[in-house]
Amino acid sequence: DTAVSQTPKYLVTQMGNDKSIKCEQNLGHDTMYWYKQDSKKFLKIMFSYNNKELIINETVPNRFSPKSPDKAHLNLHINSLELGDSAVYFCASSSIETGTFNEKLFFGSGTQLSVL
Amino acid sequence: KQEVTQIPAALSVPEGENLVLNCSFTDSAIYNLQWFRQDPGKGLTSLLLIQSSQREQTSGRLNASLDKSSGRSTLYIAASQPGDSATYLCAVHNYGQNFVFGPGTRLSVLP
Numbered sequence: 131d132t133a134v135s136q137t138p139k140y141l142v143t144q145m146g147n148d149k150s151i152k153c154e155q156n157l158g159h160d161t162m163y164w165y166k167q168d169s170k171k172f173l174k175i176m177f178s179y180n181n182k183e184l185i186i187n188e189t190v191p192n193r194f195s196p197k198s199p200d201k202a203h204l205n206l207h208i209n210s211l212e213l214g215d216s217a218v219y220f221c222a223s224s225s226i227e228t229g230t231f232n233e234k235l236f237f238g239s240g241t242q243l244s245v246l
Numbered sequence: 247k248q249e250v251t252q253i254p255a256a257l258s259v260p261e262g263e264n265l266v267l268n269c270s271f272t273d274s275a276i277y278n279l280q281w282f283r284q285d286p287g288k289g290l291t292s293l294l295l296i297q298s299s300q301r302e303q304t305s306g307r308l309n310a311s312l313d314k315s316s317g318r319s320t321l322y323i324a325a326s327q328p329g330d331s332a333t334y335l336c337a338v339h340n341y342g343q344n345f346v347f348g349p350g351t352r353l354s355v356l357p
Contacts, residue, residue, distance in 0.1 A: 134289070170349070171333065171349060171350055172347070172349055173290075173335065173347040174347075175344050175345065178344060186344055188344075220289055220290070222290075232277060232278050232295060232297055232339075233277070233278075233339060233345075234280070234292060234295055235280065235282075235290070235292060235337070235345060236292070237282075237289035237290040237291070238289050239287075239288050239289040240287070240288070240289050242287075
């Protein structure tokens with residue numbers, strides 16, 4: 131069973147369109163994330179949600195809106211897509227080891243977004 | 247603000263060689279450091295997590311070390327195999343902050 135699954139794997143769309151990427155985790159984790167990996171392979175956090183509440187929004191344009199209907203799902207909606215939005219978007223979830231502060235990340239397989 | 251760098255950016259070795267990947271970070275007040283592997287077109291897979299109080303962690307042919315005071319970690323891969331070819335990223339978790347990733351080292355192990 132896939133622990134963190136995101137769909138679609140590939141998304142090709144025109145500038146100006148609105149699109150969504152879905153993410154689900156079956157690990158029972160409380161925290162979920164969206165990361166963006168650009169063409170130079172830098173991986174940067176966009177959003178962090180804990181128990182359906184937004185914790186981190188790292189200077190992401192408000193065209194990007196995360197939505198968490200429950201703690202197992204964190205979807206990413208993108209409005210008015212721009213060429214610079216082309217990247218690979220990764221969903222992740224995390225758990226904290228009992229008795230420690232150690233947080234371990236589990237990633238989805240990524241969504242490659244191409245804006246034409 | 248935490249900054250993470252990794253050298254080399256790319257590495258190509260013949261099968262069977264032992265190799266070391268390096269990760270450096272600027273803020274030593276960390277919870278832990280994780281090493282990940284990323285295969286082309288795939289997500290990241292966690293390899294090893296070293297807690298701030300630990301010096302090293304081992305898993306099979308992989309050994310990760312941590313020197314917090316100097317802001318460095320190394321990932322040692324013994325007896326490399328073609329299947330080890332991937333990009334290896336380190337990520338640092340600081341108190342009260344989120345994970346910060348390095349740019350990765352792209353490893354090619356030639357048969």
